[in-house]
Amino acid sequence: MSLHEISTMITVETVEKRYGDVRAVRDIDFSVDSGEVFGLVGPNGAGKTSTLKMIVGLVEPTAGHITVNGLDPSDTGMRETLGYLPEESPLYDEMTPRSYLRFFADLYGVPRPTADERIARALDRLELDVRDRPVGDFSKGMKRKVAIARSLVNDPDVLVYDEPASGLDPATTHTVVEFTRELAEAGKTVLFSAHDLYHVESVCDRVAIVRDGEIAAKGAIEEIRNRHGTVEYRVFTDVPLEATTAVGDRWVTSVSSMDAVDRLRERANEAGGSVVDIRTRESSLEELFLEVTADGDE
Structure with a gap:
């Protein structure tokens, strides 16, 4: 060979x-x-x-x-x-x-x-x-x-x-x-x-x-x-909900799971609105690096 x-x-x-x-x-x-x-x-x-x-x-x-x-x-x-x-x-x-x-x-x-x-x-x-x-x-x-x-x-x-x-x-x-x-x-x-x-x-x-x-x-x-990182979902709605932050003419809430996203969608619907956008933010390599090197075992 x-x-x-x-x-x-x-x-x-x-x-x-x-x-x-x-x-x-x-x-x-x-x-x-x-x-x-x-x-x-x-x-x-x-x-x-x-x-x-x-x-x-x-x-x-x-x-x-x-x-x-x-x-x-x-x-x-x-x-x-x-x-x-x-x-x-x-x-x-x-x-x-x-x-x-x-x-x-x-x-x-x-x-x-x-x-x-x-x-x-x-x-x-x-x-x-x-x-x-x-x-x-x-x-x-x-x-x-x-x-x-x-x-x-x-x-x-x-x-x-x-x-x-x-x-x-x-x-x-x-x-x-x-x-x-x-x-x-x-x-x-x-x-x-x-x-x-x-x-x-x-x-x-x-x-x-x-x-x-x-x-x-x-x-x-x-x-x-x-294995080591986190995922954050930023959910934008066209109606205000509890613990949301106004961004222009929309409101945003940060959650860590799709189940939480679904619950926000239900709450928005109940309030007469809807989810208009979802943006995902994952841990960068730098954040993973800091997490892993700060931890004990993998």
Whole structure:
């Protein structure tokens, strides 16, 4: 079976990492499928970066088992089909984006015509037009785009990004987030950590919320919302009812169940009016994150 035929591209099974007496990662389990965007979210010190470093082979687990593309992270064959972006990604300031990316393509043995095509395509999509000026003159956002392009020069199957949009301006963040989704649509498997929960919610198929080195909740955001979140129904009527609030020429009541909505409908009918609109508000990922990380067990 070829690497591209493996549907589960990353497996993390009961992984633990200790630094002396500190247990930074505790029995973490999750998997990431081909073409999926999977997000690790959690507060600083939760164990996200340690987990990513174990997956890419920079740190050895104390216990547990990890595979990427069906291979152990220490296998050089795995690293040839992996793209990694650390949170802090220093560049060679005296080099230009073009020369810097060609240098890394040469390390992977990518033929120059193929490398130049990949470099141009990535920088075009990331909207980095300056390619022959030393990167030491670049802003943080421009440097981040070069680092992302570097992760793609070997055309990897799996991309592991640690805080890809950390500290970037809103426009650059939007470009990076949209590009992440496009990579998955092109068949790449993307695992990343992030603090910006809005963008995690907008781009991820599934997430794992990490707290104190453990996974507190994981799954599709809707699944986590159903388990940990709340739903609020804002019911608008054309007649005033008890405990309603006037909004223009209508009245609104907030309830938490469809049974309560039905009771409001009956009360409105009895008062000679009706329900004219119902708007649903569900917990955002940020609210779920705060709920899960504040709780004890899942």
